[in-house]
Amino acid sequence: MSWEAVIGLEIHVQLATRSKIFSGASIAYGAAPNAQACNIDLGLPGVLPVLNERAVEMAVRFGLAIGAQINLHSIFDRKNYFYADLPKGYQISQFETPIVGQGSITITPESGSPRTVGITRAHLEEDAGKSIHDLYSGQTAIDLNRAGTPLLEIVSEPDMRTAQEASAYFRQIHTLARYIGICDGNLAEGSMRCDANVSVRPTGQAEFGERTEIKNINSFRFVEQAIEHEIARQIDVLESGGTIHRETRLYDPDKDETRSMRSKELSNDYRYFPDPDLMPLNISEEFVSRVRDTLPELPDARCRRYCDDLGLPAGDAEYISSDIDRANYFDQTVSAGASAKQAANWMMGELSAYLNRHGTNIADSPVTPSQMAQLIQRIDDATLSSKTAKTLFDALWEAGADNSAVTEVDALIDSLNLAQVSDDGALTQIIDDLITANPKQFEELRGGKNKMLGFFVGQVMKATQGKANPQQVNEIIRSKL
């Protein structure tokens, strides 16, 4: 019997607002327990929610980025259940009328070709607090700092068929969310969390099999491992004549297995109904347009432009377009006058090396795009050789950190005496002197020993502290043959 897996992912994205979705407390990570839980977050008697504008903006931004229908009219509902880190005994979410409707995204799994994954919907909701079970013996500690953090829950269609595709999808959503500035993407801090719905069916069968839900997977690698494991487990069960029960399972990365969660819910009747403390959310076409105007050029479109318009090879284009800070740096460098290919080379080469070595983000690079562009221009106009350009880069990097240092590219070229010597007269003089001083080598060169060219070029370089324009030196020497 051959089996096919059917996978859908629900990804919770913590929106990068300053304050919570329904209160004015901060959502910054790492505060002391309950230091960011105000009366509304604590669910005190008499408190009321008021909706954060930026959370709405970010939801719309995401919807536009996946080409989805934006619902101008959406409703907040109460999802009722009891848990110690859910202060009101209900979560404010969106049930039947979410703010973002049907959309899609293109994924490129590691082993496989690019394909489209459908996104059913995305909706706004509030996060719950944290339960910490191992801090006090016999007790669970509750920290409500996270309660009320705005979440965008993104629900995919059950379009994925392998664990790799699922991982690629998670990665792509992660990239996109960071790209459009709605999430910092810090998985370790829980900025994005993923639940997977997994089922299997005999290949060719139209109906879906029964599914299980794997909760709270928080890394790309674990997504893949957990789903692989669950697929194998389900096939095992079915092949030995058992049935799959709809249930929630937790992935244990240490043991690489999923296990059934002890039911924390006696029943899954969430008794959804529209929250009477919040009016329906009605946004205008104009609001959506304004958000659309703030959207950066998206990765796919950018990649295509780099290939088609700027002639970058596909690999370079993908690398640069996949991170917004990188893409912005590249665009700024090019618009400051650098050639696209050079800009790409320098970013992927020297700049990347320095950034890695120093653990710096490209957004914080001490070498600015305009400096990079100037450097590249000075290579193109032969003021710098590739060697002296590297020297200059290093100087720019060091100087960038020091505000008082001279950072204007030309000024540095002067002060460090990096300018290539391209003066025909000066070079000819030096070459003539060398030929005079090394007649034997010159005769050998004349006689066809091309290796001697390197000798003379090297000597010219020595005489000019490496600043001679190599092409010109070559030309002059050849003209003397």
Next chain:
Amino acid sequence: MTDNTIKPSDEDSPESSDGIDVAHLSALARLALNPETTSAVAADLQSIVALIDSMQSVDTQGIEPLSHPFDGSARLRADEITENPDPEHFQRSAPATSDQYYLVPRVVE
């Protein structure tokens, strides 16, 4: 849309063959059932349901539900940090805390 909840099965229905399943409702609402008063509560519930069942005779064909007395739209709040809560202040009458955490009996997942 993707169904995020489990579809109701017989065990989820609040009505048993003897009438309203008070035990099920109490469990959903996290109210312990005092065995002495269960039948009284069930009886009261039945009579309330009889009262509200009288609604069914009203013709509501083509009528939209009204969730708020007046039409309005959600107001949006500027994204600013306006609260700087002091946990000690809020925990003054908390039943059980330690190091500013709230404590409950250990939950096993």
Next chain:
Amino acid sequence: MKYVSSLREMSQALADGEVSSAELTQDHLARIKEVDPQLNSFITLTEEEAMAQASAADALRSQGDRRPTLGLPIAHKDIFCTKGILTTAGSKMLGNFVAPYDATVVTKMADAGMVSIGKTNMDEFAMGSSNENSYFGPVANPWDTDRVPGGSSGGSAAAVAGGLVAGATGTDTGGSIRQPAALCGITGLKPTYGRVSRFGMIAFASSLDHAGPMARSAEDAALMLSVMAGFDPRDSTSAKRDDAWLADMLHSGIAEPERPMVIGLPDQYYENSSNQESVTAARQELEKLGHTFKRVSLPHTDAATPVYYVLASAEASTNLSRYDGVRYGHRCENPTSLQDLYERSREEGFGDEVKLRILTGTYTLSVGYFDAYYLKAQKIRRLITQDFDNAFAEVDLLLTPTSPTPAFRKGQLTDDPVAMYQQDLYTVPTSLAGLPAMSLPCGFSQGMPMGMQLIAPAFREDLALGLAAQFQRHTDWHLKRPGEIN
């Protein structure tokens, strides 16, 4: 000295220097301590805080502050959060809850210089029509202490009727300001939904809860309303209004109605002949004043009570989920697990009526029942609202009895929740529609006060107050005092 009977009169006395706020407050406190053991209208008396507020008001007055509200003693229904002060909602669940913040209504009245004397008794979580559901004991009607004052704002009503305080805040979800006002012979106003902020008001049913004033006259109610009303950015359902008459009423009192009113008499509120006569006398008085009457029909009135109970219970069942013994409020002893913590804390903390409504609400929201109950009720709610809109196309105001009966005996209806719910027959429709409605005394039946209800179009409290004030200038029902406890 004996305090004077109304907020306006006290305001004048303070302005004339006849008395200080500190003296007034002392007198109030003394009277409460003497009389309230018979009524049980207060849960908490805030002596120290009140005296401090009174002194502060006197100091401001000596510096030239001439505001009419400065230094007037009032009381708050114990449903409003008062910072640093016990706030119980009449329940054991919050029996030890010291509120860490003030409700907007409380802040506004304090900012206006009013002196809060204490927190009044109420039906637990505002669920009830007799104030017999309070953890802190029932409240007695000052006109006959064997009878109920009505509910859920029974404490506020009794305190005002008993002359313990001239004005008290109340809340009205299905009639909880108007019905006790009628049963106690005082004036109570449920404003338009959204007129007064709900922030800090312990929630019962969010789309039906209204805060409002209870006092001994329309003038006093208007004075309180002008302070309580106003847009609050912390309440998403708060209305942004620009009604000049609110400030006008504060400074100059209620003006005469601009013209004669056409007053509607809805057929469905007069089917029971016993409550017609109380309103008939009032009608005649109003006709003498030049107003005319017209019969109108509000066809969906009968469905209002079941609709109300579906929606109110549903909203309440979730609003009360936060009372779980985790962060505040009552917690059971030695919980063995989280579930045990929830179940026993809630079982012990909530009274029977509250539990019944939570179960009802849970039932109507259950999967499979939502359409038949909740959605159906919301559709009928729209029909009820349309009935009022249609009526107001023909008339300026509506006049109805407030309550089917005068105050009944304690214990008379406690075994029959549905019979108790019928007390709200005439008040729930306006709660569902969010329309402003007030009750004012219009006579007596066997020694007990009767109230009449004026209903106005949305945000036109001025029309109802205008007519009520005029009525009260020509009649003296509202000036009658209970003999027994005077």
